[in-house]
Amino acid sequence: MTKSRGKCSFLRFLPTQELCTFVLMIFHDTIIALATPSGAGAIAVIRLSGNDAVRIASKMFHSISGKDLLKQKSHTVHLGNIIDGDRIIDEVLATIFKNPNSYTGENVIEFSCHGSEYIQQEILQLAIRKGCRMAKPGEFTLQAFLNGKMDLSQAEAVADLISSDSKASHQLALQQMRGGFSSEIKILRQELLDFASLIELELDFAEEDVEFANREEFQKLITKITKLLKSLLDSFATGNVLKNGIPVAIVGRPNSGKSTLLNALLNEERAIVSHIAGTTRDTIEDEITMGGVRFRFIDTAGLRETTDEIEKIGVARALEKLKKSAIYIYLFDINMMTVDEVIKETKSFSSSAKQIIVANKTDIASKERLQSIKSSGLEILFISAKEKESLDLLSNKLLEYAGVDELNSNQLIITNTRHYDILLKSLEEIIKVQEGIDNQLSGDLLAIDLRQALYYLGEITGEVSNDDLLGNIFANFCIGK
Amino acid sequence: MTKSRGKCSFLRFLPTQELCTFVLMIFHDTIIALATPSGAGAIAVIRLSGNDAVRIASKMFHSISGKDLLKQKSHTVHLGNIIDGDRIIDEVLATIFKNPNSYTGENVIEFSCHGSEYIQQEILQLAIRKGCRMAKPGEFTLQAFLNGKMDLSQAEAVADLISSDSKASHQLALQQMRGGFSSEIKILRQELLDFASLIELELDFAEEDVEFANREEFQKLITKITKLLKSLLDSFATGNVLKNGIPVAIVGRPNSGKSTLLNALLNEERAIVSHIAGTTRDTIEDEITMGGVRFRFIDTAGLRETTDEIEKIGVARALEKLKKSAIYIYLFDINMMTVDEVIKETKSFSSSAKQIIVANKTDIASKERLQSIKSSGLEILFISAKEKESLDLLSNKLLEYAGVDELNSNQLIITNTRHYDILLKSLEEIIKVQEGIDNQLSGDLLAIDLRQALYYLGEITGEVSNDDLLGNIFANFCIGK
Numbered sequence: 001m002t003k004s005r006g007k008c009s010f011l012r013f014l015p016t017q018e019l020c021t022f023v024l025m026i027f028h029d030t031i032i033a034l035a036t037p038s039g040a041g042a043i044a045v046i047r048l049s050g051n052d053a054v055r056i057a058s059k060m061f062h063s064i065s066g067k068d069l070l071k072q073k074s075h076t077v078h079l080g081n082i083i084d085g086d087r088i089i090d091e092v093l094a095t096i097f098k099n100p101n102s103y104t105g106e107n108v109i110e111f112s113c114h115g116s117e118y119i120q121q122e123i124l125q126l127a128i129r130k131g132c133r134m135a136k137p138g139e140f141t142l143q144a145f146l147n148g149k150m151d152l153s154q155a156e157a158v159a160d161l162i163s164s165d166s167k168a169s170h171q172l173a174l175q176q177m178r179g180g181f182s183s184e185i186k187i188l189r190q191e192l193l194d195f196a197s198l199i200e201l202e203l204d205f206a207e208e209d210v211e212f213a214n215r216e217e218f219q220k221l222i223t224k225i226t227k228l229l230k231s232l233l234d235s236f237a238t239g240n241v242l243k244n245g246i247p248v249a250i251v252g253r254p255n256s257g258k259s260t261l262l263n264a265l266l267n268e269e270r271a272i273v274s275h276i277a278g279t280t281r282d283t284i285e286d287e288i289t290m291g292g293v294r295f296r297f298i299d300t301a302g303l304r305e306t307t308d309e310i311e312k313i314g315v316a317r318a319l320e321k322l323k324k325s326a327i328y329i330y331l332f333d334i335n336m337m338t339v340d341e342v343i344k345e346t347k348s349f350s351s352s353a354k355q356i357i358v359a360n361k362t363d364i365a366s367k368e369r370l371q372s373i374k375s376s377g378l379e380i381l382f383i384s385a386k387e388k389e390s391l392d393l394l395s396n397k398l399l400e401y402a403g404v405d406e407l408n409s410n411q412l413i414i415t416n417t418r419h420y421d422i423l424l425k426s427l428e429e430i431i432k433v434q435e436g437i438d439n440q441l442s443g444d445l446l447a448i449d450l451r452q453a454l455y456y457l458g459e460i461t462g463e464v465s466n467d468d469l470l471g472n473i474f475a476n477f478c479i480g481k
Numbered sequence: 482m483t484k485s486r487g488k489c490s491f492l493r494f495l496p497t498q499e500l501c502t503f504v505l506m507i508f509h510d511t512i513i514a515l516a517t518p519s520g521a522g523a524i525a526v527i528r529l530s531g532n533d534a535v536r537i538a539s540k541m542f543h544s545i546s547g548k549d550l551l552k553q554k555s556h557t558v559h560l561g562n563i564i565d566g567d568r569i570i571d572e573v574l575a576t577i578f579k580n581p582n583s584y585t586g587e588n589v590i591e592f593s594c595h596g597s598e599y600i601q602q603e604i605l606q607l608a609i610r611k612g613c614r615m616a617k618p619g620e621f622t623l624q625a626f627l628n629g630k631m632d633l634s635q636a637e638a639v640a641d642l643i644s645s646d647s648k649a650s651h652q653l654a655l656q657q658m659r660g661g662f663s664s665e666i667k668i669l670r671q672e673l674l675d676f677a678s679l680i681e682l683e684l685d686f687a688e689e690d691v692e693f694a695n696r697e698e699f700q701k702l703i704t705k706i707t708k709l710l711k712s713l714l715d716s717f718a719t720g721n722v723l724k725n726g727i728p729v730a731i732v733g734r735p736n737s738g739k740s741t742l743l744n745a746l747l748n749e750e751r752a753i754v755s756h757i758a759g760t761t762r763d764t765i766e767d768e769i770t771m772g773g774v775r776f777r778f779i780d781t782a783g784l785r786e787t788t789d790e791i792e793k794i795g796v797a798r799a800l801e802k803l804k805k806s807a808i809y810i811y812l813f814d815i816n817m818m819t820v821d822e823v824i825k826e827t828k829s830f831s832s833s834a835k836q837i838i839v840a841n842k843t844d845i846a847s848k849e850r851l852q853s854i855k856s857s858g859l860e861i862l863f864i865s866a867k868e869k870e871s872l873d874l875l876s877n878k879l880l881e882y883a884g885v886d887e888l889n890s891n892q893l894i895i896t897n898t899r900h901y902d903i904l905l906k907s908l909e910e911i912i913k914v915q916e917g918i919d920n921q922l923s924g925d926l927l928a929i930d931l932r933q934a935l936y937y938l939g940e941i942t943g944e945v946s947n948d949d950l951l952g953n954i955f956a957n958f959c960i961g962k
Contacts, residue, residue, distance in 0.1 A: 036525065037596065040643055041518030042621070042962030043526060045593070075558040077576055088655060090642075095558055095576065110593075112526070114639070115518065115962075118646045140523070158595070161571075162521055165599045174569060481523030481596075 074098035105147030138477025152462025167292025252331035429453035555579035586628030619958025633943025648773025733812035910934035
């Protein structure tokens with residue numbers, strides 16, 4: 001019976017030799033790394049973690065007040081010098097966190113030193129001479145996971161949190177770090193595990209035809225799990241664009257005001273702006289954060305029928321960008337096109353992206369023109385990009401389409417490709433279980449699918465894990481976290 | 482009588498209105514800044530300082546254990562959330578330092594948050610909404626100076642320490658930060674001040690012809706001060722090159738092996754290397770740290786008589802670089818030149834730089850050749866750059882010429898142009914005082930020069946200062962220090 005939970009469960013997946021190396025590495029080394037960004041700043045923080053951290057630190061740190069670092073309480077800060085023999089390297093603050101009340105769950109020392117790269121290197125090298133080892137990327141968080149301070153999806157959220165750069169990506173990462181969907185999965189997996197135990201127990205009494213596992217309750221649980229998995233899988237599309245920025249193509253004929261609109265949005269929102277030179281002369285991407293959500297605007301070449309070969313390529317690329325976007329803005333000059341022409345042109349786009357039709361240049365349009373287009377019944381936003389009029393209509397629409405309501409309603413959203421893959425596998429196995437129930441499959445066959453489902457669900461939270469999996473996850477971390 | 486000492490002495494130099502603004506700014510604002518380098522890292526530290534720092538921090542920080550931040554002891558660390566209304570911004574550690582036991586001497590809070598730039602910005606903006614003000618460059622250290630935590634030259638050393646990038650520059654900055662020459666100046670200035678008081682007192686009893694100030698003792702003090710000032714001024718040349726790297730030109734005929742030597746030095750020393758593209762195609766500069774001292778090697782164009790106009794310019798530039806260097810290595814191919822030719826060529830250089838003559842390519846030289854050159858009596862180092870043979874001879878010679886002995890002998894060395902200028906002015910005034918004594922000048926005239934000398938000496942340590950001076954000094958700091 002698979003009862004793999006707790007912090008060390010993954011060890012059983014390792015060959016004996018690797019296990020020994022791993023145990024030695026994890027449980028005996030004191031690791032060290034720079035925790036703050038590299039480069040010069042006012043201060044830098046160097047972090048040591050391991051059972052020996054305080055002892056090693058005390059060999060290189062002399063408190064100004066003469067206090068012995070080894071005798072100090074957890075969560076206290078001490079002023080002193082980093083000393084290498086007779087030589088003072090720097091005046092620093094040393095903060096002590098004692099096992100288990102630290103980030104990693106081990107003893108942790110943080111040295112806050114002057115931010116010179118030279119000093120950072122000297123302290124790191126001195127600590128290595130005194131018995132530390134340079135930490136691998138993400139090793140502090142790996143320790144936190146191994147010591148049960150957080151589950152695997154929470155650990156993964158730490159990396160997301162560090163790289164978060166908008167309100168949306170930040171909120172998603174924070175939600176996940178604080179438990180998020182993994183706590184729900186953990187509970188359901190436990191319930192499923194209990195049923196699996198009962199069903200496996202039935203197998204021992206196969207000849208007596210008993211039923212320990214209440215089939216009705218079991219069916220309810222499977223339905224509940226299926227529903228959660230489906231909703232989480234559905235949330236991935238939203239989660240992914242919220243995390244990475246929602247691609248919005250701005251298309252339209254030449255001189256419809258696409259670049260003016262882009263610039264107007266930038267000014268209007270006093271946004272965080274980054275300018276990514278496109279792969280072609282014709283496509284410019286700009287990132288704007290509006291209402292806490294990042295949009296990746298793609299300003300495309302003007303669409304028109306042309307015999308110019310180079311321009312043809314530009315138009316083809318614009319249509320390609322349109323296909324790959326989540327939302328597209330079709331911008332037209334109210335004075336130059338009729339509603340019929342707009343309908344005809346937008347219908348020609350084969351894109352599943354959400355569409356926003358925007359009539360531009362209202363500032364120079366005649367009342368009759370405005371009236372005639374408004375009366376067409378087509379959903380159109382009327383703006384003047386040049387005069388920055390009614391741009392809020394457009395940003396509200398963008399936020400609506402971006403699914404920010406889902407974000408604010410505390411719905412659980414997944415953003416991680418690994419989670420998506422495992423949830424998909426879990427769902428496949430749960431569906432097999434469901435089919436097994438429907439076809440009144442025997443307990444031993446049901447048990448096989450159940451085990452597999454439990455395995456996948458466990459991989460999300462790290463209740464089931466192995467060295468490769470952990471290696472892959474933590475290799476993407478920065479060193480020092 | 483000028484008795485301007487203590488932390489607030491500079492205030493008397495400000496006009497009343499500016500004074501008020503300044504006092505308001507300094508004594509009422511709580512300042513905030515990112516203290517770690519900008520960019521994403523595992524963690525970032527945000528620092529608040531001011532009498533209100535703990536109160537403001539407590540409005541945005543909820544301890545996990547429910548403790549009230551206001552009631553916590555100095556030098557303790559607390560885990561909690563940064564909260565903006567209902568929204569959690571990040572899980573952070575808050576460290577408390579209570580007035581006067583902090584860097585600035587005020588109440589200080591340090592938030593250690595996840596290193597996302599988004600999170601950093603959110604926390605900074607929240608704190609500003611709660612009543613903080615963004616700190617100006619160096620304002621934390623300015624506060625430390627104003628609150629008497631360090632003198633002005635110590636404060637300046639903080640910036641040097643942060644930008645130190647070799648053992649030498651680091652040691653000079655650390656020495657200065659720990660008091661260094663300023664403590665000696667402070668003592669001598671105090672003695673001089675006492676004499677000045679006595680001499681001014683004599684003026685009140687001018688008709689009685691009394692002498693409160695012992696002229697012999699006074700003469701001794703002036704001699705002592707003169708000696709110190711001269712030795713400090715002399716140390717500037719050494720200090721400056723140690724701080725900024727010692728320029729070493731490598732000159733010699735084409736194909737004597739200059740670039741090979743440079744590369745060999747780089748590999749040999751596993752040095753910190755930075756590659757600065759020269760202003761011309763022909764001059765490449767490389768920085769190497771050897772034995773803790775930074776050398777700035779300048780690889781020049783090969784020297785030879787030429788009719789080619791462009792090559793002529795290259796040769797002229799090489800000779801120019803040679804003039805500006807502190808040391809030059811004249812490299813020659815042992816198989817191609819005689820000692821007489823070497824002597825003739827090096828004599829033609831009009832440079833005050835220290836000279837090291839190096840014979841290269843010993844690996845392919847005949848015994849006879851080696852013997853004949855060695856017997857010449859000229860001081861020559863024999864190496865093979867290609868085979869990396871005897872390079873240690875060269876680096877030892879460089880370190881000898883670099884004056885590292887002075888560095889290690891704990892001699893006081895100044896590195897700061899401001900100090901150099903003021904020490905020069907102080908010396909001029911002290912010389913005037915000396916002349917006054919020699920010419921048996923009357924007390925009132927002596928007093929004028931004395932006051933001026935006291936003024937300049939006070940500017941070094943900040944016992945005398947004004948807003949402009951402080952502004953200039955701290956504007957060069959990074960924000961957050």
